[in-house]
Amino acid sequence: MSIEPxxxxxxxxxxxxxxxxxxxxxxxxxRPVLCLHTAGAHTGQWRHLMNDAEVTGANRLIAFDMPWxxxxxxxxxxxxxxxxxxxxxxxxxxxxxxxxxxxxxxVLAGCSMGGRIALQLAALHPERFAGFIAIEASDFQPAWxxxxxxxxxxxxxxxxxxxxxxxNISPYAPEAERxxxxxxxxxxGPGVFRGDLSFYTRDGSLIQRLGQIDTGKTPxxxxxxxxxxxxxxxxxKRTADAIPGATLAIMDELGHFPxxxxxxxxxxxxxDALSRMS
Amino acid sequence: MLQEIQAMPAxxxxxxxxxxxxxxxxxxVLLKVGDIEHYLVFxxxxxxxxxxxxxxxIPYRVALVTDREALEKFWQPIPEPGFHDIFGLVKIGRAEIxxxxxxxVKNLRFFKxxxxxxxxxxx
Numbered sequence: 001m002s003i004e005p006x007x008x009x010x011x012x013x014x015x016x017x018x019x020x021x022x023x024x025x026x027x028x029x030x031r032p033v034l035c036l037h038t039a040g041a042h043t044g045q046w047r048h049l050m051n052d053a054e055v056t057g058a059n060r061l062i063a064f065d066m067p068w069x070x071x072x073x074x075x076x077x078x079x080x081x082x083x084x085x086x087x088x089x090x091x092x093x094x095x096x097x098x099x100x101x102x103x104x105x106x107v108l109a110g111c112s113m114g115g116r117i118a119l120q121l122a123a124l125h126p127e128r129f130a131g132f133i134a135i136e137a138s139d140f141q142p143a144w145x146x147x148x149x150x151x152x153x154x155x156x157x158x159x160x161x162x163x164x165x166x167x168n169i170s171p172y173a174p175e176a177e178r179x180x181x182x183x184x185x186x187x188x189g190p191g192v193f194r195g196d197l198s199f200y201t202r203d204g205s206l207i208q209r210l211g212q213i214d215t216g217k218t219p220x221x222x223x224x225x226x227x228x229x230x231x232x233x234x235x236x237k238r239t240a241d242a243i244p245g246a247t248l249a250i251m252d253e254l255g256h257f258p259x260x261x262x263x264x265x266x267x268x269x270x271x272d273a274l275s276r277m278s
Numbered sequence: 279m280l281q282e283i284q285a286m287p288a289x290x291x292x293x294x295x296x297x298x299x300x301x302x303x304x305x306x307v308l309l310k311v312g313d314i315e316h317y318l319v320f321x322x323x324x325x326x327x328x329x330x331x332x333x334x335x336i337p338y339r340v341a342l343v344t345d346r347e348a349l350e351k352f353w354q355p356i357p358e359p360g361f362h363d364i365f366g367l368v369k370i371g372r373a374e375i376x377x378x379x380x381x382x383v384k385n386l387r388f389f390k391x392x393x394x395x396x397x398x399x400x401x
Contacts, residue, residue, distance in 0.1 A: 146380075155384045160384060160386060162387070163386030164365075166363070167362075167363035167366055171355075227362060229360070
């Protein structure tokens with residue numbers, strides 16, 4: 001028998017004038033590190049790092065499920081709404097969670113769409129953060145697929161989404177963690193992955209903001225896996241090159257969900273990233 | 279016909295979870311490798327028959343068109359980036375998907391695992 005050190009609780013904050021009951025987990029103590037999950041998934045992607053004593057010895061890792069994801073229920077009245085995440089709503093949610101938890105200048109670590117919004121925050125609200133770890137993050141990714149595939153009455157969007165994103169998992173990933181990672185996509189509520197992808201594949205507003213990021217005040221470190229077909233190393237490099245002073249690490253044996261698909265492979269890169277945030 | 283593809287019906291039949299995933303698949307799928315056409319005829323998830331081409335007369339629901347070298351790299355136990363997934367092959371310009379791609383996506387896990395079966399024999 002074992003009990004993990006991760007503690008989960010709920011907080012209710014107001015986002016765009018509506019109450020959002022948000023599930024969050026934390027582990028460790030010291031510098032706060034706010035962790036953002038990818039599209040169509042949840043906090044569980046951070047489970048390994050939150051159980052890693054070398055990480056949590058000096059860092060308080062906090063992760064939360066975005067509204068509509070996993071344990072964070074959709075807001076009241078959702079049943080007649082179309083979920084479409086926007087940059088503004090995403091930023092407001094993150095800042096509301098920080099205010100609700102009283103987080104002072106955390107490091108922000110986000111993966112995929114979480115990495116994208118981390119770079120948006122680096123441009124728009126840098127004073128609120130100590131630094132940014134943008135994992136599998138790039139300026140913009142138009143979709144080669146139809147995001148409507150993942151919300152339709154005649155098929156299971158979660159299963160289709162999982163099968164699609166499996167293209168982004170490295171063959172080096174341990175089989176058990178590959179499937180744990182995919183299960184989170186299978187769990188996704190109807191239309192949620194599509195709504196996240198709407199933000200990720202349609203909002204190109206970051207491109208013109210990259211140049212205004214001041215890494216002299218808040219460091220930006222971008223990490224990308226060679227097996228990521230969605231945010232390729234070339235995409236990450238293009239993005240890092242557009243941010244003066246940003247640093248970049250390419251992981252030869254990892255994919256789009258490194259903290260979840262291959263935690264042992266990812267931890268040195270994450271520890272290195274944390275060391276760059278001081 | 280490539281021997282790896284010839285072995286697919288037996289490989290599929292030996293994997294009950296794949297047959298369960300493909301239970302709604304009763305269609306013909308074209309797998310074209312270079313100039314070699316393979317028409318994979320599915321019946322409720324089982325590979326009932328593989329009809330060799332070339333043919334202009336056999337209708338298919340969806341097709342994967344690739345080349346021998348790309349497929350050989352795809353079947354490696356640890357493929358290189360881009361060669362590790364059928365959509366990776368498409369992204370790097372080594373494969374094309376023709377026909378009803380939504381049908382493929384609705385049954386994506388089934389087709390991905392079926393096409394990757396030869397990888398297991400090389401591990």
